[in-house]
Amino acid sequence: MLGLLKARPGSASTHRARAGRGKAAVTFAARLRVDHVSRRYGESFALNDVSLDVEPSKVLCLLGPSGCGKTTLLRIIAGVERPTGGSILIDGAEVAGAHRFVPPEKRGVGLMFQDFALFPHLTILGNVAFGLRSLTKQQAQAEAQAALERVGLGYYAHEYPHILSGGQQQRVALARAIAPRPGVVLMDEPFSGLDSQLRESMREETLAIIRESRATCIVVTHDAEEAMRMGDAVALMRNGRVVQTGTPLELYRAPKDIFAARTFSDLNELPARVQGGRAETPLGTFPAPDFAGGSDVIVCVRQGGIRLKAPGEGALGRVLDTRFLGDAGLVEMAVEGIDGPILVRVREPDMPLRGTEVGVSVDECAVLVFAAQDAQETPSS
Numbered sequence: 001m002l003g004l005l006k007a008r009p010g011s012a013s014t015h016r017a018r019a020g021r022g023k024a025a026v027t028f029a030a031r032l033r034v035d036h037v038s039r040r041y042g043e044s045f046a047l048n049d050v051s052l053d054v055e056p057s058k059v060l061c062l063l064g065p066s067g068c069g070k071t072t073l074l075r076i077i078a079g080v081e082r083p084t085g086g087s088i089l090i091d092g093a094e095v096a097g098a099h100r101f102v103p104p105e106k107r108g109v110g111l112m113f114q115d116f117a118l119f120p121h122l123t124i125l126g127n128v129a130f131g132l133r134s135l136t137k138q139q140a141q142a143e144a145q146a147a148l149e150r151v152g153l154g155y156y157a158h159e160y161p162h163i164l165s166g167g168q169q170q171r172v173a174l175a176r177a178i179a180p181r182p183g184v185v186l187m188d189e190p191f192s193g194l195d196s197q198l199r200e201s202m203r204e205e206t207l208a209i210i211r212e213s214r215a216t217c218i219v220v221t222h223d224a225e226e227a228m229r230m231g232d233a234v235a236l237m238r239n240g241r242v243v244q245t246g247t248p249l250e251l252y253r254a255p256k257d258i259f260a261a262r263t264f265s266d267l268n269e270l271p272a273r274v275q276g277g278r279a280e281t282p283l284g285t286f287p288a289p290d291f292a293g294g295s296d297v298i299v300c301v302r303q304g305g306i307r308l309k310a311p312g313e314g315a316l317g318r319v320l321d322t323r324f325l326g327d328a329g330l331v332e333m334a335v336e337g338i339d340g341p342i343l344v345r346v347r348e349p350d351m352p353l354r355g356t357e358v359g360v361s362v363d364e365c366a367v368l369v370f371a372a373q374d375a376q377e378t379p380s381s
Contacts, residue, residue: 030183037086061231079104282337305366314361
């Protein structure tokens with residue numbers, strides 16, 4: 001947006017606009033505890049007995065589909081809504097519960113909205129300073145300016161939001177959230193309105209600023225990749241409950257059920273029967289020690305865990321179609337003994353030609369086994 005300021009290449013204004021961001025000021029990170037929180041609307045539960053414990057300076061991602069309760073929980077933590085049951089504690093002090101409710105402005109919580117919620121009639125500096133009402137005007141402007149410098153937008157302080165790109169508006173919203181130096185920062189789908197390339201860079205920049213500030217952070221997202229890239233921990237939500245928590249690696253390697261597995265991986269799902277502690281499929285037999293002999297199961301094979309080899313090595317397959325995805329390729333295969341195609345992710349240079357016959361094998365570490373009846377049930381907690 002430098003063209004809107006009509007700055008000449010090499011001019012002082014151009015240099016200032018391109019200057020890197022400053023270092024985020026360190027805050028006193030708070031421990032956040034969600035203790036058996038529920039939120040009911042009439043007879044329906046938006047949240048049902050949710051408990052979480054977020055350590056100071058850690059980033060927790062709330063992950064799940066639309067309507068699972070993520071944003072409702074965020075609003076209750078922020079103080080925008082009251083819980084029907086349970087309590088919220090920040091550094092051991094109850095801020096919401098049966099007999100106590102601390103208003104949002106007194107919780108030490110910064111909130112970053114999905115749509116940025118910038119005031120068009122205020123300057124960018126005025127937007128960032130808006131929540132610093134306990135300070136004098138001069139102090140508030142100094143803190144707001146410092147926050148803008150931290151996100152690399154100090155030069156735009158006296159401009160208005162409409163001149164900024166989506167990514168720049170997102171950084172202003174982040175500056176406003178961190179300006180009061182909150183112990184907890186809450187972000188509601190902060191990158192959903194950005195294009196894919198900008199979203200990736202803004203994720204990394206935002207995470208760097210949060211790390212520098214050392215604030216405890218909760219990020220709401222429906223994007224599993226985003227949750228795994230940003231979170232020290234991930235809480236997977238479904239139907240108003242937290243169904244699994246852990247590090248991104250723990251949830252990826254050991255999902256609680258097939259619905260969790262589908263969240264974190266693109267899968268090929270093969271019906272199978274267990275014999276002698278192993279599930280038998282046309283792609284091979286795989287360990288299934290938790291199932292009795294004769295049990296019907298679903299063997300889930302990650303697309304990236306399938307290997308294409310020379311004919312005669314492994315199961316016999318034929319390439320039906322290929323799709324170029326950039327650095328990778330998606331190969332649609334017909335495999336002897338399997339009804340319907342399977343999908344395989346390969347490196348772009350390794351994409352076979354359509355119609356090629358190949359051998360197909362599977363890395364056992366890319367296989368998950370679940371009870372067949374679980375896959376047929378409606379996802380619930």
